[in-house]
Amino acid sequence: MATFGPQRRRELQKVVQDLVGAELDGHLPPLKEREDLDFKEEAGRRVRGQLEPGQSQNQEAATKLADEVACLANTRGGGVLILGVEDGTGRILGTALDREWLRQAIHRAVDVAPYIEAHRVAGQRILAIYVAESPTVVEDTSDRIRWRVGDRCVPVDRSEWWIHRQEALNVDVMAAESSASPAAITPGAWKLLTAQLSPEGEPLDERQTLQRIGVLRGEHLSIAGELLLTPAGRVLVELTLLDIQGGQVTNRMQPAADESLLEQLERVQAALDIANDHVTLERGFTHRSVRRVPRSAAREAILNGLIHRDWGSPEPTQVRWFDVDSILEVRSPGAFTGGVTSENILAERHARYPALADAFRALGMVEKEGLGVDRMFQAMIVLGHRVPSIVETAGPHVEATLVGGEPVRGVVEFVDAVRPVERQRDPRLALILDHLFHHAFIDVPTAARILHRDRQGAEVALRIATQTSVKGEALVVPYEDVWVLSPAARGLIAHLEAADPLRQFFRYGSTDPQDLHRIVDEWFTTHSTMRTRDLAQLGGVSRNTAQKALNELEGLTVEKFGSGRATAYRRMPADQAA
Structure with a gap:
């Protein structure tokens, strides 16, 4: 028996199909004691012994099923719950629960999303809920850890669970041996293999080729090899x-x-x-x-x-x-x-x-x-x-x-000017440039966020940017505790403002007061004060233009403090801002 993966799913589906096919007089055959299969009646439908009509949503049933799903997920090999069948008797009662609603309700409850199939049996609709084995402990809605022993769920200590699962956790289902031999490889798959591994059309030795790509297990293919090279039996993509x-x-x-x-x-x-x-x-x-x-x-x-x-x-x-x-x-x-x-x-x-x-x-x-x-x-x-x-x-x-769409010509020309040429293919530099095409500056925390790196990785990427050039000058230069595009780089992309109004390329490179006000707002998200020369440098404008933009905001969102060369601005408290 496979313990998880596509082969395990097929095994469980075969069990369900055999049960459904054996229906007799509104009953499924009685279950033999087993860990991976259980009948469940939809909870909450019996009122004073009477079975009430089913609904598409039933939170009580979803919660109880979530507990059973968590139990099966903790069990080696997982299993399947058949909903709409009376436990013990096998009598088919049916269920009207919506499959997708139930799947998501269970996922929200225990963070496991089972696959659910509907079957019509003896005029009634039942659901087969397939639960894969989980690689980690799954707690139920009452924070209990349980697994199946025989035909019931029993509590298990967390340490004991990990001891029993340690060996299984080191197994990759796709690396296991399948029942398919190399003879099952389709001609089309072999043709694609040949094209990929032997572009010149040289004949390939079958066994050596399968060993080369790591999908041969003795005389059979691995599960990965079976998936890649043999008839799927269904649409995969x-x-x-x-x-x-x-x-x-x-x-x-x-x-x-x-x-x-x-x-x-x-x-x-x-x-x-x-x-x-x-x-x-x-x-x-x-x-x-x-x-x-x-x-x-x-x-x-x-x-x-x-x-x-x-x-x-x-x-x-x-x-x-x-x-x-x-x-x-x-x-x-x-x-x-x-x-x-x-x-x-x-x-x-x-x-x-x-x-x-x-x-x-x-x-x-x-x-x-x-x-x-x-x-x-x-x-x-x-x-x-x-x-x-x-x-x-x-x-x-x-x-x-x-x-996608039409490429932005200015961006393409800018990237073509980057030296050394190898940096044109550097994803780190690309992400930093994308940010600076739309923002006046970048700091280490922002670089770390967009690069998905730690602080050290962000600093390395910014150092790379400062050592890269365009038109013989540095691409990015430091300013205080941030980095900005150099004057040469700004000159190359100055015309990008009109390239895509929605994306707002290089909107900060203008004297428009609204664009300058955006720079001020962004600066105050990471800094407590701003000087006139800060805005002049970030916006690429004169000190007089920067001073005017800050004065326009004074009393509205910023306040001035200090005098002479020490004059600066800070954001006004929210309860005082106009």
Whole structure:
């Protein structure tokens, strides 16, 4: 028996299918004592012994089920709850609970999101709630730790749980041996393997090739190899084309279910390449053709949505392309894992399935050492696009959003002027520049936040920026305790203000009072006082213009103190500001 992963899910689904198929006179066959299967009647429906009509939402039932889900998640191999069946008798009672509502209610209660399937049996609707084994302790709604022993949940000491789980925690399900032999590899998958590993078309030795990518276990494939190279039996990734967000579907591309993951990925990528067409960037007598969303960034987003997704869920990874707005969305099942969040995704590296991630690396399809996300950010920024968004959403799912379109010519020209040339490909520099295209200054805490690094890592990145040049001068220079674009750099991007009114490139490089007031507001988020020369330096304006802008704010949001050369301004207390 597999203990977790896709193979374990298939085993449990087979158990449920056999039970459903054995229904007789409104009853499922009586259960033999086992840890991974239980019948549950929907709580809260019996009133004075009478079974009341079911509802789509039932919080009492969701709470009780959440406790049972937590218990199964703590049990080796997880299991399945069949809701809508009387325990002990197997009598089918049915349930009207909405699947998605129940899934999210359980997730909110115990931080486990089970997969739920509905079945129609003897005229009644029942739910099969599949629970994967958890790699960490799961407490129920009463803060208890329980696991299954035989046919019931019993308390377990936290230390005992970890002792029993220590060996299992070191196992990567994708590294385990599957029941599939190399003979099950599809011709299409082998063709893609050959193209990836032998571009010259040289014949490949099957066994050596499978060993090279790390998916051979004796005479069988690993679970990762089975997933990558053999018929999937279902759609693993699909592409939907829409005109705008919330608009009309213009096309949908679903690969054949009998294709492997490699083949399905290739078909989706090919279809996306057609939709994500090229635009021409003219520079004098030269023309540069680029896609609306860089292909490398789009491919990295899709690969991340496959490699790091929860393969215990049968839901496909969904790729959406919004044509009018040049937006790519990749939505994959499963939450962030290993401490990764939206705020540290550029720094934290964690593979849910290390063996699968390693197979993709061996194929040369993803970056080593987890640098792919960094490259995705860099590829978008250097064309003037927004920084990608990667967030966890309800379900749970992870959604990556890349907003492309026409490149911003001024940004491209600016990046082309960066020296040494190697720094044009540095994701750290790209993120610092993106910030300074929209803000007058950057400090160490801000750099640490946008780079997802600690203070030391932020200081290193800022040092790199000061040692980089444009037009023979420093790219970034220090000012007091912050860093700003040098005069040479400002001169290169001065015309960017009109490039994209929504994104407000270089809005601080003007004498407009509102732009200067924004600099003042931003400065006071990290500083207690501001002098006239501070605003003059940050805004690139004369001292007289800076003085006028500060005087306009005096009595409204700032107050003046000191005199002569010691004159400065500070933010007024909130209860005194006009």
